[in-house]
Amino acid sequence: MIDIYERLKSIVGDSRIFQKEYLKNYTTFRIGGPCNILVFPSTREEIIEIIRLLRETKTNYFVMGNGSNLLVSDSGFDGVIVSLKFFKGMETLENTDDVYTIRVTSGELMSSVGNYLARMGATGFEFATGIPGTIGGGVRMNAGAYGGELKDCLVCVTAISPEGEVVSLSNEELKFGYRTSILANKDYVILDATFKLGKSTTEEIKAKINDFNTQRREKQPTNFHSAGSTFKRPEGYIAAKLIDEAGLKGLQVGGAMVSDKHAGFVVNVGNATASDVIELTDKVRAVVKEKNGVDLELEVIKVGF
Incomplete structure (x- = not known):
C-alpha cells in the first residue's frame, strides 16, 4: 500500500489523502472501522486517473459519496x-419557459441540488431534496421518496466503464429498477448526471419541499444516526409494516435498535457496532420470515464484510 499511497498523493496532493481513517466519521450511521487509505479527488480528471490506477494495480477499492446508505464493518475496509x-x-444546459436541464457532478448532495433547482424555478426534484445522499449514490440505486424516483427526471449519466472508458449512458441503458440500476450491478463509477425538469414558481416548489421535510421529521427517526431505510420494499408488502406487526419496534442489540418511531429504520442509539446491526437485522429477518413467509432484503450496502 505504500507505493499506492505515494502514487495517489501525487494525484491529489498532501491535503486530500489520509491513512487509517475511521470510516464511522464519514457515514451517517456513525459506524465503521479504518480503511488503509482515504482519498478525496475534487476534479473529473483526478477521479479518472485514480480509478484507472486502482484497477490497473488490482487494488481493492470502494467509491462513496455522503456515506448515507452504508454499513461499514467494524474491522474497516482493507x-x-x-x-x-x-x-x-x-x-x-437548457433554461426555457417550459424546460430546465442541468448537469450535476456525482459528489453534489441531493439536498443542494434540490434547493438550487427550487431557486431556479425547476420542478420535479422536490421528492429527492430531503434524501441525505449524493447524486452519484442516488442515481446508482435509483433513490426515491414520496412517489418519485430519480429515473423519472434523469436523462443520462457520464461514467467510467468497467473497461476504463468514459462513456455516456441514457436513461434506458441504465436499466433502472426498484433501488437498482446497471450502475449498481456492474463496476461503473459515475462522474455526472443530467436531469430534465419542468418549470414552476420558486414558492410552489419550496412549499412541496417543506411539506416533504415536515413529513420526514414527523414520521422518521431523524434524531438518531442511521443509514436510512434499512430494508428494501418486498414485492406486495411494506417492510416497515411487516416489522411493526411482528412486534419488533424497539428491539435492540447493543447500540442498534429498530426505531420505535418508524420500524423500517435501524438506528444507532449509542455507540452501535456493525456487528450489533447485523445481529439485529438478522433477528428481524428471521421473525418476519417465520410470521409472514417474507424474505426481507437489506437496502443498506455492506462495506468491508
Whole structure:
C-alpha cells in the first residue's frame, strides 16, 4: 500500500489523502472501522486517473459519496476508499419557459441540488431534496421518496466503464429498477448526471419541499444516526409494516435498535457496532420470515464484510 499511497498523493496532493481513517466519521450511521487509505479527488480528471490506477494495480477499492446508505464493518475496509464529497459542480444546459436541464457532478448532495433547482424555478426534484445522499449514490440505486424516483427526471449519466472508458449512458441503458440500476450491478463509477425538469414558481416548489421535510421529521427517526431505510420494499408488502406487526419496534442489540418511531429504520442509539446491526437485522429477518413467509432484503450496502 505504500507505493499506492505515494502514487495517489501525487494525484491529489498532501491535503486530500489520509491513512487509517475511521470510516464511522464519514457515514451517517456513525459506524465503521479504518480503511488503509482515504482519498478525496475534487476534479473529473483526478477521479479518472485514480480509478484507472486502482484497477490497473488490482487494488481493492470502494467509491462513496455522503456515506448515507452504508454499513461499514467494524474491522474497516482493507483497501482504498475514494470519497467524492469534494467533487462539486452544477451546469445549466437548457433554461426555457417550459424546460430546465442541468448537469450535476456525482459528489453534489441531493439536498443542494434540490434547493438550487427550487431557486431556479425547476420542478420535479422536490421528492429527492430531503434524501441525505449524493447524486452519484442516488442515481446508482435509483433513490426515491414520496412517489418519485430519480429515473423519472434523469436523462443520462457520464461514467467510467468497467473497461476504463468514459462513456455516456441514457436513461434506458441504465436499466433502472426498484433501488437498482446497471450502475449498481456492474463496476461503473459515475462522474455526472443530467436531469430534465419542468418549470414552476420558486414558492410552489419550496412549499412541496417543506411539506416533504415536515413529513420526514414527523414520521422518521431523524434524531438518531442511521443509514436510512434499512430494508428494501418486498414485492406486495411494506417492510416497515411487516416489522411493526411482528412486534419488533424497539428491539435492540447493543447500540442498534429498530426505531420505535418508524420500524423500517435501524438506528444507532449509542455507540452501535456493525456487528450489533447485523445481529439485529438478522433477528428481524428471521421473525418476519417465520410470521409472514417474507424474505426481507437489506437496502443498506455492506462495506468491508
